[in-house]
Amino acid sequence: MQHKVFIYNTLTRKKEEFIPIHPGHLGLYVCGPTVYGEAHLGHARPAVTFDLLTRYFEHLGYKVRYVRNITDVGHLADEVAGEGEDKIARKARLEQVEPMEIVHRYTESYHDNMRALNVKSPSIEPRATGHIIEQQQMIREILSQGFAYEVNGSVYFDVFKYNEKYPYGKLSGRKLEELYENTRTLDGQSEKRNSADFALWKKAAPEHIMRWPSEWSDGFPGWHMECSAMSTRYLGKTFDIHGGGMDLVFPHHEAEIAQSTAAHGHDAARYWMHNNMITINGQKMGKSLGNFITLNELFTGSHSLLEKAYSPMTIRFFILMAHYRGTVDFSNEALLAAEKGLDRLMKGMEATQKIIASAKSTVDVAALHHKCYQALNDDLNSPVLLAQLFEAVKITNSLLAGNETIDAKGLELLRKLYHDFVVDILGLLPEAQSGAAKSDLSGQLIELLLNLRIEAKNNKDWATADSIRNQLTQMGVVIKDTKDGFEWELK
RNA sequence: GGUCUCGUGGCCGAGUGGCUAGGCAUCGGUCUGCAAAACCGGGUACAGCGGUUCGAAUCCGCUCGAGACCUCCA
Structure with a gap:
């Protein structure tokens, strides 16, 4: 495959040509959800974005190993002083069920939603609780390198010590001094030497159910550890692309870089890709703001802000209509436009079956085909790709109307173009007909x-x-x- | 307060120095018994002000506005 794919690297803030570590192979790690609630529209964004990425690279002939984790422990609800309660444990306590019941329920729900969106399952979907050993091992490595310290059974990453040797903040463009000045510090309430330090291992309170033994204490790993440990386990100490939502750049990914560098002496990922947020009334849709709409609500229309139900494919198309690095503002109008646009595209694709080839062509499908690749090679520009595909629809309809003609070779390429780009790469499938089928x-x-x-x-x-x-x-x-x-x- | 991003036509959303993005909506025409669909065509843009340039939506400066991160969030 002779395609040069350029992707925007958050680390350098530039579009860079993607060059794999091992030719023909792509190692990708994406931060998955913390399963303590139903997935909302925001969760669909990285899933669809990185689904597009893997589908495209697979189309280009790459063998992709896509690792996307499930966070089921260690994500604290309040990390201001590093004393917060684990999110899963908190939800379990509130509902009086086992933490694993919470994890199971919302993992299933997440999977259902992803299937509905036609998001391919990753190659490996590791869980934090299934990799406690790996995380502990990595903590030991960081301790042995002198970049962490233990206090009362908890282990913290020493950001200042680290910053003396490596640049802390290179991904998010922050300076440690500024961080220090701007972080709210609760004196005396934290075991941390500095507010910028973060937990690698937390000693569990007596009533805390989720706990694992270690030389430091019976406790649980800090949130940032899992991604470093699991990406290393499945992709190696250096891999190609690390992805996630833009809101994870700081502190999560910055911490990951620090952890990997502290343990191994170098950064793990070569390219960092971040999808932007979905907004609602111009504001980020998020759990903490409570302004989110879950995917199930979108699919059924059961939310006060929804004028109607929107199918999973409409949601997928809606997300793909915007470039992944821009924000997308939710509105019924936009969703409705997506629904109609998708319908037009799918009808166009189906209509190619009715076209009969002529002796000569008046349309240039090859040029269009080329433009489709150009769009994706330029940092996965799905909106530009869609514009090209709508050109294909226009050509298709004109052929059908008899305004243009196409030869057999061109027709074959036109059909292939739809199949490759609409179905295989964008992952858009014809909606299942509800109700009466023609044979009923x-x-x-x-x-x-x-x-x-x-x-x-x-x-x-x-x-x-x-x-x-x-x-x-x-x-x-x-x-x-x-x-x-x-x-x-x-x- | 610090760091950063963004402001494109009725709505969504590409483009980033000169050549119609595209979708939805809207208007006119073709087709049709009428309609729908489809096709052809039209209109309304680059937040404001100043600067650089032969030429700017695109570069620079300022103003206004919106947002993100700095605590958890995809």
């Missing part, structure tokens, strides 16, 4: 009525013909007359 009794009844309407039309009995059409339309049957009959579908 109701479908047969609809066709019976429409055939009666044809008879009425032939007799120029417009009143009867229109009456049948209007009533069927009211019932949600969309009717299109064609030269030699009719087409119909359920709305």
Whole structure:
């Protein structure tokens, strides 16, 4: 494959040509969800973004190992003083169930949502609780290098010590001195030497259920540890791309870089990719603000801000309509536009089946094909790709209308273009028809009525013909007359 | 307060020095018994002010506005 793919590297703040460590292979790590609640629209963004990335690289012939974790321990609800309660444990306590019940429930829900969005399952989906040993081992390495210290059974990363040797803040563009000045410090309430330090291992309080033995204490790992430990385990000490939401740049990814560098002497990921946020009324959609809409609510329309239900494919298309590094503002209008646009695209793709090749072409599909690759090679520019695909739709419809002609080779390429880019790469699938299928009794009844309407039309009995059409339309049957009959579908 | 990002037509959303992005909506036309779909065509843009330039939405400065991160958040 001769494609040069450029991706924006947060580390350098530039688009860089992607060069794999091992030719033909891509090692990708993406931060997955903390499973203590239902997935919302914001969770769909990185999932779809990095799904697009893996699908594209696979299309280009790469063998991709995609690791996306499930965080099921160690994510503290309040890390101001490093004394917060674990999010999973907190939810379990509030609901009086086992933490693992919480984890199981929301992991299942997350998987269901991802399947609905046609997000491919990653190659490996490791869990923090399944890698306590690896995390402890890495903590030992960091301790042995002198970049961490133990206090009362907890282990903290010594950011100041680290910063003497390595630049802390290189990913987020922060200076440690500024961080120190700007961080709210609660004197005397923290075991940490400095407010910028973060927990690698936390000693569990007596009532804390989630705990594992270690030489420091019965406790649990700090949030940032899992990604460093698990990416190392499955992708090695150096791998190609690390991805996640922009809100994770600081402190999570900065901490990961520090941990890996402290333990191994170098950074783990070569390219850092970050998707931007989904906003609602111009504000970030997030758990803490409580302004989120869950994916299940979107699929069913059960949220006060939703005018109707939106299908998973509409949501996927909506996300792909914007470039991943820009914010996307939620609105019914935008979602509705996405729904219609998707419909137009899918109809265009289906329509290629009805086209008959001519001896010569008046359209240049090859040029369009090339532009599709160009769009993706330029930092996964899905909106530009979609613009090209709508050009394909225009060509398709013009062919159908007889305004243009295409030869057999061109037609084959046109069909391949749709299949490769719409289905394989963008992951957009035709929506399953709800309700009556053409073979159902109701479908047969609809066709019976429409055939009666044809008879009425032939007799120029417009009143009867229109009456049948209007009533069927009211019932949600969309009717299109064609030269030699009719087409119909359920709305 | 610090660091950073962004402000494009009715809505969404690309572009980043000169050549129509695209979608949705809207208007006119073709087709159709009428409609729908489709096709053809039209209109309304680059927050404001100043500067650089032969030429700026695109570069620079200022002003206004919005947002992100600095605590957990995809």
